[in-house]
Amino acid sequence: MHTAATPLTGTDRKVDRLLAHYGESHQNPTNEAIHLIAIPAIMLSLVGLLFALHPWAAYAFVAASLVYYATLRSPAFLATMLIGTVLLLAVVHAMGDLVLPISAAIFVVAWIFQFIGHKIEGKKPSFFEDIQYLWVGPLFVLSRLFLRLGLRW
Numbered sequence: 001m002h003t004a005a006t007p008l009t010g011t012d013r014k015v016d017r018l019l020a021h022y023g024e025s026h027q028n029p030t031n032e033a034i035h036l037i038a039i040p041a042i043m044l045s046l047v048g049l050l051f052a053l054h055p056w057a058a059y060a061f062v063a064a065s066l067v068y069y070a071t072l073r074s075p076a077f078l079a080t081m082l083i084g085t086v087l088l089l090a091v092v093h094a095m096g097d098l099v100l101p102i103s104a105a106i107f108v109v110a111w112i113f114q115f116i117g118h119k120i121e122g123k124k125p126s127f128f129e130d131i132q133y134l135w136v137g138p139l140f141v142l143s144r145l146f147l148r149l150g151l152r153w
Contacts, residue, residue, distance in 0.1 A: 015072035015153075018136045019143055025123040026140065034117035036144060039137040041110040043084075048092045048103025058092065068135050076146070076153040077139055084138070 026032050051058035062085045069081045095102050118125050126133035146153050 013073055015074045015077065015139065018072075018132070019140060022126050022133060022136050022140050025118070025121060025126050028117075028121045031117035031121040032144070034113050034120075035137065036141055038110040038113045038117070039141050040084075041106050042114070043138055044088055044091060045103045045107035045110060047088050048095060048099050049107060051092045052100035052103060058089070062089065065135060068132070069139075072139075074139075074153050076151070077142060080142055081138065 026035055047058050047062060050061050066078070066082060066085060069078045072078075092099055092103075114125065126136070143153060
């Protein structure tokens with residue numbers, strides 16, 4: 001596990017290697033700030049879009065995501081993602097009949113900001129080289145929160 005003072009390099013855990021690699025293309029403070037807002041928004045919009053398609057599509061997506069997070073051997077990240085998933089589903093349910101237009105709008109706006117952030121950074125998004133980085137993004141957000149709070153992951 002890591003504390004705020006522990007670097008993310010030189011570890012054998014896959015989650016730490018993924019976060020270190022992800023962090024390489026998220027060094028610019030503006031890009032990082034954009035990601036801290038846009039990534040949770042994108043996750044909300046994805047769950048909302050899938051829910052609009054069929055509620056079980058959303059449930060299957062979040063279940064598969066949690067299985068992926070479980071493989072990364074970080075109980076803190078897994079527990080936090082489980083709590084976050086419950087909150088995402090609650091928000092999606094609260095959108096009611098407006099889930100599709102709200103989720104679609106959030107999705108478009110958040111991705112526009114993501115690409116603006118990467119233009120500022122001067123580096124392409126990590127998921128262009130490996131799709132799993134779409135699931136690492138939320139962990140990047142959590143890692144920054146954990147670091148600020150002095151928590152281990």
